[in-house]
Amino acid sequence: MTLLELDDVSVTYRIAAGEVPAVRGVSLSLDSGAALGVAGESGSGKSTLAMALLRLLPRDARVGGRILLDGEDVLTMKWGRLRAVRWAEASIVFQGAQHGLNAVRRIGDQIAEPILVHGLAKPDEAAKRVAELLEQVGLPAWRARSYPHELSGGQRQRVMIAMALACSPKLIIADEPTTALDVMVQAQVLTLIKDLVAEHGISLIMISHDLSVLADVCDRLAVMYAGRLVEHGPSLEVFHDARHPYSKALAAAFPTVGDPVSRLAPKGLGGDPPDPMHLPAGCPFHPRCPVALEECSTLDVELWPAGDRRAAACVHVRSKEEAS
Numbered sequence: 037m038t039l040l041e042l043d044d045v046s047v048t049y050r051i052a053a054g055e056v057p058a059v060r061g062v063s064l065s066l067d068s069g070a071a072l073g074v075a076g077e078s079g080s081g082k083s084t085l086a087m088a089l090l091r092l093l094p095r096d097a098r099v100g101g102r103i104l105l106d107g108e109d110v111l112t113m114k115w116g117r118l119r120a121v122r123w124a125e126a127s128i129v130f131q132g133a134q135h136g137l138n139a140v141r142r143i144g145d146q147i148a149e150p151i152l153v154h155g156l157a158k159p160d161e162a163a164k165r166v167a168e169l170l171e172q173v174g175l176p177a178w179r180a181r182s183y184p185h186e187l188s189g190g191q192r193q194r195v196m197i198a199m200a201l202a203c204s205p206k207l208i209i210a211d212e213p214t215t216a217l218d219v220m221v222q223a224q225v226l227t228l229i230k231d232l233v234a235e236h237g238i239s240l241i242m243i244s245h246d247l248s249v250l251a252d253v254c255d256r257l258a259v260m261y262a263g264r265l266v267e268h269g270p271s272l273e274v275f276h277d278a279r280h281p282y283s284k285a286l287a288a289a290f291p292t293v294g295d296p297v298s299r300l301a302p303k304g305l306g307g308d309p310p311d312p313m314h315l316p317a318g319c320p321f322h323p324r325c326p327v328a329l330e331e332c333s334t335l336d337v338e339l340w341p342a343g344d345r346r347a348a349a350c351v352h353v354r355s356k357e358e359a360s
């Protein structure tokens with residue numbers, strides 16, 4: 037069953053210098069209990085897309101398209117309903133979220149807050165639920181009495197995951213949940229997320245630069261470039277046999293889970309990602325593409341079918357499909 041459906045979603049930020057089209061025409065769906073990985077370089081629009089899913093974007097962002105969560109359009113939801121949906125239906129673990137904890141409040145009170153706000157437990161029962169949640173994320177119950185500065189970065193990220201689980205959501209969105217952590221801790225936190233979503237049948241959207249991490253945790257992968265989806269499909273197929281030259285470069289850049297070298301620019305790719313305010317004409321990847329054709333600088337690219345439940349926005353994929 038489909039839990040989340042994005043239909044032609046776009047996000048444009050309005051800034052003093054003009055408009056920044058950060059996400060452009062993204063259509064995707066996610067089944068209940070499935071895990072989708074979203075990859076792409078810095079600035080490709082991953083966090084913008086994640087925040088759009090729960091309408092967490094700043095006021096200067098204009099969002100278009102439809103975002104259906106369990107059949108309800110998040111973009112047209114009334115404010116009260118939206119508040120209920122956040123946490124209770126879907127929750128988000130932000131990029132560098134461990135810095136987002138309130139420094140002067142105990143961990144347990146912070147985890148209990150969404151449970152109490154959503155009326156899911158009375159104050160005396162909430163403490164029991166907090167202890168359960170801490171245990172689920174591998175922390176002892178007495179940690180409820182700790183303040184954030186008494187925990188390591190990895191432990192703080194575990195607390196953020198406990199908060200995301202607090203209201204038993206159907207969907208968790210994890211935006212670079214391990215970026216600020218060292219390699220060993222990254223692997224532990226990733227394993228924790230993977231096990232928790234599988235155990236509780238929660239759907240997951242995980243965002244990362246690192247295709248190898250996503251291929252390990254997720255069933256399907258979506259690759260973004262300059263605000264657009266350029267490839268999607270089953271994760272192992274996309275990782276080992278990418279159809280879009282950009283996904284190929286991303287896959288080649290990240291040989292091992294958690295390897296710090298993996299944060300370097302994609303292998304063999306020169307240049308930087310384009311400035312969304314000055315996107316190149318044609319395929320936006322053409323100035324960096326090692327297999328670009330002359331027509332790529334004017335071509336209108338779209339996601340062409342690239343096999344069973346796969347698609348890629350590259351002229352070579354279109355040509356292959358036409359030939360078969």
Ligand SMILES: Nc1ncnc2c1ncn2[C@@H]1O[C@H](COP(=O)(O)OP(=O)(O)OP(=O)(O)O)[C@@H](O)[C@H]1O
Pocket residue numbers: 049050051056058076077078079080081082083084085094131245312
């Ligand atoms: N509040 C904002 N106002 C204006 N532009 C923004 C804002 N937030 C993001 N952008 C721009 O939107 C584009 C997409 O940014 P976003 O943060 O979604 O990328 P990302 O893929 O998450 O990158 P990273 O991997 O660095 O986290 C970038 O060009 C960024 O500069």
Ligand code: SF4
Pocket residue numbers: 280281282319320321322323325326327328329332337349350351352
């Ligand atoms: S459409 Fe052209 S420029 Fe774009 S990825 Fe394919 S070959 Fe490269």
Ligand SMILES: [Mg+2]
Pocket residue numbers: 082083084131211
């Ligand atoms: Mg981001």
